[in-house]
Amino acid sequence: MTSKPDRVVLIGVAGDSGCGKSTFLRRLTDLFGEETMTVICLDDYHSLDRKQRKVAGVTALNPKANNFDLMYEQVKALKNGEEIMKPIYNHETGMIDPPELIKPSPIVVIEGLHPMYDERVRELLDFSVYLDIDDEVKIAWKIQRDMAERGHSYEDVLAAINSRRPDFNAYIDPQKQYADAVIQVLPTNLIPNDTERKVLRVRLIQKDGVEGFEPAYLFDEGSTIDWIPCGRKLTCSYPGIKMHYGPDNYYNNSVSVLEVDGQFDRLEEVIYIESHLSNTSTKFYGELTELLLKHKEYPGSANGTGLFQVLVGLKMRATYERLVGSEAKMAAKAVSN
Ligand SMILES: Nc1ncnc2c1ncn2[C@@H]1O[C@H](COP(=O)(O)OP(=O)(O)OP(=O)(O)O)[C@@H](O)[C@H]1O
Numbered sequence: 001m002t003s004k005p006d007r008v009v010l011i012g013v014a015g016d017s018g019c020g021k022s023t024f025l026r027r028l029t030d031l032f033g034e035e036t037m038t039v040i041c042l043d044d045y046h047s048l049d050r051k052q053r054k055v056a057g058v059t060a061l062n063p064k065a066n067n068f069d070l071m072y073e074q075v076k077a078l079k080n081g082e083e084i085m086k087p088i089y090n091h092e093t094g095m096i097d098p099p100e101l102i103k104p105s106p107i108v109v110i111e112g113l114h115p116m117y118d119e120r121v122r123e124l125l126d127f128s129v130y131l132d133i134d135d136e137v138k139i140a141w142k143i144q145r146d147m148a149e150r151g152h153s154y155e156d157v158l159a160a161i162n163s164r165r166p167d168f169n170a171y172i173d174p175q176k177q178y179a180d181a182v183i184q185v186l187p188t189n190l191i192p193n194d195t196e197r198k199v200l201r202v203r204l205i206q207k208d209g210v211e212g213f214e215p216a217y218l219f220d221e222g223s224t225i226d227w228i229p230c231g232r233k234l235t236c237s238y239p240g241i242k243m244h245y246g247p248d249n250y251y252n253n254s255v256s257v258l259e260v261d262g263q264f265d266r267l268e269e270v271i272y273i274e275s276h277l278s279n280t281s282t283k284f285y286g287e288l289t290e291l292l293l294k295h296k297e298y299p300g301s302a303n304g305t306g307l308f309q310v311l312v313g314l315k316m317r318a319t320y321e322r323l324v325g326s327e328a329k330m331a332a333k334a335v336s337n
């Protein structure tokens with residue numbers, strides 16, 4: 001991007017480490033393209049490096065280890081279309097590297113532990129999502145990744161999760177009340193006493209009454225529906241698939257919840273589910289399924305995490321188009337007056 005964008009749309013993606021933020025961002029790149037989107041990892045606003053945190057006895061999740069004033073100033077500047085010199089937190093060395101120049105794109109995504117923590121930063125967001133992974137599932141994912149790819153032992157992974165829990169509960173988890181959409185990942189209800197955590201129950205919690213955000217729904221808006229789609233049009237092996245849709249209350253907000261428990265055997269058959277969903281913000285019939293099929297290999301593609309990540313991505317695209325479109329219309333009106 002060389003020229004200053006007319007309107008920068010700011011998106012927040014929140015979640016703990018290892019909760020699927022990178023996977024979600026890869027799906028967003030499919031929708032927006034790398035040219036249109038700048039991603040800022042908020043780890044870069046750690047004010048204490050790894051050694052200093054150890055000395056001070058605080059985790060990276062603690063606000064004391066982060067510079068929210070600088071985060072606010074720089075995010076605001078990007079939203080105003082200005083360049084910034086962003087610090088860099090180096091995860092390999094645990095130190096803070098010299099800053100880098102960041103130019104704004106039409107879409108700026110801030111992702112990490114604290115996109116909605118500071119009220120000033122939160123107010124700047126045009127759309128936000130919180131990835132809420134249940135502890136049991138988080139442990140299973142982290143163990144799979146950190147043991148296979150990072151050489152950690154089972155005990156190391158468990159100890160790391162436990163040591164972060166108090167600060168996670170105090171500073172990260174409460175942000176979900178501010179999100180426009182929450183993707184909640186839970187153990188399945190379909191297998192009694194499941195310990196494998198391969199089959200998941202995934203809920204998409206969509207805030208009602210947010211300007212320009214029309215929650216997706218199943219069959220009939222506002223009704224409560226339980227649906228077993230398995231049969232002639234959807235192949236399901238054990239333990240099957242159950243879907244649910246209905247209104248609910250979440251942190252004193254009225255929300256619309258969509259839920260998928262189970263796994264898709266054949267991803268191309270998700271078109272059957274898609275054809276019963278409304279307000280998906282797709283541009284053509286089957287776009288949601290097509291986007292899912294584009295990256296079968298991403299973790300979660302065969303369950304509700306993939307489906308809802310794509311759906312939230314489509315909602316972000318609709319927000320972007322609405323804001324850019326309305327700004328363009330306002331500019332045209334100003335010229336004609
Ligand atoms: N939907 C999913 N289903 C199953 N496993 C998943 C899913 N999403 C993520 N994972 C697992 O969790 C790991 C972390 O995912 P990802 O890298 O997207 O998370 P992250 O939040 O960006 O992590 P970090 O901040 O630590 O880099 C993946 O390698 C994968 O093993």
Ligand SMILES: O=C(CO)[C@H](O)[C@H](O)COP(=O)(O)O
Pocket residue numbers: 016017043050060090091092094113
């Ligand atoms: O929660 C995290 C976000 O990714 C990291 O633990 C945090 O950024 C500190 O990084 P490191 O463990 O590499 O020092």
